[in-house]
Amino acid sequence: MRLEVDITGKTFRSAAGGTHEVLAPVKFALQSGEVGVLIGPSGCGKSTMLRIILGLDHDFAGHIARPPEARIGMVFQEPRLLPWRSVEQNVRLAAPGVTDGKLSELFRILELDAHRSHYPGELSLGLARRVALARAFAVEPDILVLDEPLASLDDALAGRLRDEIATLVASRPVMTLLVTHSLDDAVRLGDRLFFLSPRPARIVAEVPIGIPRDTRGETEIAAIKASLAQRTQGDRIERDVS
């Protein structure tokens, strides 16, 4: 299974009548089992790109080749849970085929056991994010899309959730697309990093990471970050991504 993205441009007409270029030509491909990371400054058009890839926005120039039967699991920037359905119902509605065993396992990994029958309004943002993750994994996706899943969480929680994402991604063959502006998340989770320019977004650098994710220790991660900083005129990327 392979995802090919070939966007030749996307413009947006403002209410005042002017046109704004949101995306410059962007072209990349992703294989099953790979974690691709789109990394770039806020407002560079990452979310627009995701909407196009997901088929939510058809008003663009270019072509997206995505297997039509591919199941998609998505974690949106904000959790987007149904407030009028319980945690368990939220997951089951998106993934009607999920077995009780699989669901229990997911809830155990994400520490949601105690919250099954709670409504999203009763959850903290961190918990709601985890429910969104559970929902995305419960569909057993072929393509997993994570849009800033760790934004606005404290470091400890973000770190734990990142480990959980790594565990879940490793547990089955899935093509993952992670959008983030954190270099740290990108280096810890990604197999291939796509650095995006400010608006209109284009890919300024594509960096594969050779070391398998589970053998990346703190020293390797620091080394990768250092080499990245060197390679792409360090301070510019650091400034863009922080």
Add this chain to the structure above:
Amino acid sequence: MLRLLSFALFLVIWWIAAFLVGGAKLPSPPAVLQVMIAEASSGALFLHLGATLARVALAFTLAMSLGSAIGYLMGRVKLADRLGDPWLILLLNLPALVVIVLAYIWAGLTEAAAIAAIAINKLPTAIVTMREGTRALDRSLDEMASVFAMPRWRAFRHVVLPQLAPYIAASARSGLSLVWKIVLVAELLGRPNGVGFEIGVAFQLFDTPRLLAYSLTFAAVVLVIETLLVQPFEARANRWRPRAA
């Protein structure tokens, strides 16, 4: 408890007023109760009440289902909104009496004419409420349903309908009170039975006890339906909302 007390206070005021004004203009509670019992034991009360309730049920269901469907369409499809809007404004501002009289002239003094006239009076407010509800739907949840490839019906039932439920409840409540009022006028003008018809008769005879007996029974039924049907539905629709402290 407080409600009962409030009701008792109402009875007391009524009784005192009846005593002051005199029985011909305002009969006392026992006098009205007596008529109620007489009418109930002859079966006439239930017959007329039943006829009125049947009309309310039919007209209300018709207007709610049709109005909700049209309102949803107008909220979702811009073209439908543009085409429907002038009609809607016309209907909203058409006096109930005009609709009823015209319906009787065009369709004869029939049951169908009465029910259609009542339904048409309720229709535009049902449309407007549902259109507002549809416009307020959360797009981001639609996108979520689309990304997770939820089938249409499941998405409608679990994503859209719960968002519309408060609007449906509001529309049902305001619609019901509108229908309660209009059904009596329609019956007064062109039906041989129903609470409205009985009130017309009582008016012609200046029979105040009879008039009050019918209107109060009717009001009681409305109250029961409101508390037993409409309010529980509203509570259920809003049960997921965190309660106000």
